[in-house]
Amino acid sequence: MITMENVCKSYKVAKRNAGMKEACKALFRRETETVKALSDVSFTINDSEMVGYIGPNGAGKSSTIKILSGILTPESGNCLVDGRVPWKNRIEHVKRIGVVFGQRSQLWWDVPVIDSFELLKDIYSIPKNEYINNLEELTGKLKLNELLRTPVRQLSLGQRMRCEIAASLLHSPKILFLDEPTIGLDAVSKLAVRDFIMNLNKEHKTTIILTTHDMQDIEALTRRIILIGKGRVLMDGTIDDMRRLAASNEASDAEKSLDKIVAALYQQLNIL
Amino acid sequence: MKRGISLYFHYISVIIRSTMQYKMSFLLSIIGQFLISFNVFLGIYFMFIRFNEVKGYTYSEVLLCFSIMLMEFSLAECFARGFDGFSSIVRNGEFDRIMVRPRSPILQVLGSRFELSRIGRMLQAVVMFVYGITASGITWTLSRVITVVFMLIGGTMLFTGIFMIYAALCFFTLEGLEFMNVFTDGAREYGKYPFDVYGKNILRLCTFVVPYTLVQYYPLQYLLGRTESPYYIIYPLGTVFFLAVCYGVWRYGLRHYKSNGS
Numbered sequence: 163m164i165t166m167e168n169v170c171k172s173y174k175v176a177k178r179n180a181g182m183k184e185a186c187k188a189l190f191r192r193e194t195e196t197v198k199a200l201s202d203v204s205f206t207i208n209d210s211e212m213v214g215y216i217g218p219n220g221a222g223k224s225s226t227i228k229i230l231s232g233i234l235t236p237e238s239g240n241c242l243v244d245g246r247v248p249w250k251n252r253i254e255h256v257k258r259i260g261v262v263f264g265q266r267s268q269l270w271w272d273v274p275v276i277d278s279f280e281l282l283k284d285i286y287s288i289p290k291n292e293y294i295n296n297l298e299e300l301t302g303k304l305k306l307n308e309l310l311r312t313p314v315r316q317l318s319l320g321q322r323m324r325c326e327i328a329a330s331l332l333h334s335p336k337i338l339f340l341d342e343p344t345i346g347l348d349a350v351s352k353l354a355v356r357d358f359i360m361n362l363n364k365e366h367k368t369t370i371i372l373t374t375h376d377m378q379d380i381e382a383l384t385r386r387i388i389l390i391g392k393g394r395v396l397m398d399g400t401i402d403d404m405r406r407l408a409a410s411n412e413a414s415d416a417e418k419s420l421d422k423i424v425a426a427l428y429q430q431l432n433i434l
Numbered sequence: 435m436k437r438g439i440s441l442y443f444h445y446i447s448v449i450i451r452s453t454m455q456y457k458m459s460f461l462l463s464i465i466g467q468f469l470i471s472f473n474v475f476l477g478i479y480f481m482f483i484r485f486n487e488v489k490g491y492t493y494s495e496v497l498l499c500f501s502i503m504l505m506e507f508s509l510a511e512c513f514a515r516g517f518d519g520f521s522s523i524v525r526n527g528e529f530d531r532i533m534v535r536p537r538s539p540i541l542q543v544l545g546s547r548f549e550l551s552r553i554g555r556m557l558q559a560v561v562m563f564v565y566g567i568t569a570s571g572i573t574w575t576l577s578r579v580i581t582v583v584f585m586l587i588g589g590t591m592l593f594t595g596i597f598m599i600y601a602a603l604c605f606f607t608l609e610g611l612e613f614m615n616v617f618t619d620g621a622r623e624y625g626k627y628p629f630d631v632y633g634k635n636i637l638r639l640c641t642f643v644v645p646y647t648l649v650q651y652y653p654l655q656y657l658l659g660r661t662e663s664p665y666y667i668i669y670p671l672g673t674v675f676f677l678a679v680c681y682g683v684w685r686y687g688l689r690h691y692k693s694n695g696s
Contacts, residue, residue, distance in 0.1 A: 173692065232533060234691075252533070253536045256533075256536045259534070261534045266528075266530070266531065273448055278448075281448055284440070284441050286536060
């Protein structure tokens, strides 16, 4: 179970005007602005739930994922994941979670995928049998057979993403964080990734938290949606709740595409 | 600990395999390393010309001092120079990945970079070290051998500490700070001569600010038979406190890690 209670996190952002003169000035006196990434975020996610976590760019999605995975320490508030405080028991915590950052690779760029997997086996101290079983299962389901012996830099984005997902599941984590896993993928890869995530949740009861801007991902995968904007949770419900919320202010047809509904919602909530 | 070390070598082996992917570049760097090893002998020849008697230290004493200092530095460099690349790891967000893996960040940072040239420089240091020891004309008693071993351990800890501080500062500045090289490569150069030849103030600076003298000047006095006090044997191990302070700075930086935008 994942609980977040009144979590706050802010960053200092350096500001200056354009130009060399300004850059020199900033060496001595730097203007900083404090940006609240998260203010008072609370929610609870049960075991084996699949939750879509959406919001416009800069809403605080990544910050939330980073706090839940033990990368960042919040200023205030509590956060418990299966009874662990992520940033305090970091090592114990990360053994039991998997994280996929869609925009960043976790594989070693210049060696065949299987070399990366072997190294991950050592990093996570995965027992031999578990590793062999997981590898076999993931290879079958994500169709990695042809890819394992190819260096990562020569994979297409779709192929690489399948390998990334496999890499984060080798140690059989109970919770999986997916940060924009379908970004930039073609239709075929997207569907393959979606299907796989769906099955993972069904068969292994893995808790999955998914951030994405692709509303079709959300529609296909998740029953529950948490909408965040300007660091606050604005809605926690189903897709239908979201439709209703969008329709309540705007007397328009409910048959609009999801993207339009979400765009209207962002506008309406004034979180862009 | 044992698993940590075997994991470290697994990391290094992946890096070397990565280098091997680029066949031409790998071949050239192997040839380069081979040439460097030859260079070692040239280097030693020029050493002969460069070292002079200074302030009561004979040529062979200076040579001993330098060869030990070089060995200390090279040991630290071979294993801990990975901290050098830390600024880019922090800046491009690769550190997030390190944080979500169940291993000490230090081990992962050290395992993230390895240049073949380090092996070449290590080889160079070994040759110099063996030469310096044999040419010193010292009667090697057990206590003196122990002193040298402690110097190597202490010196490795000292330079590892400096590399670590260099990396820890990146948590705050996000940039590598070139001036820090004064404390690493610079110290190796100045450390050719026992620190007292530079005068009292430098000697103090190199004891109380960064304790180089603990692994060079003081134990050297014992090696050269200028003191009989057994304390001088264990002085090098004092650098463990320096390393502890460096580790503290690193931990402090780690807690203040801010990650980046996306």
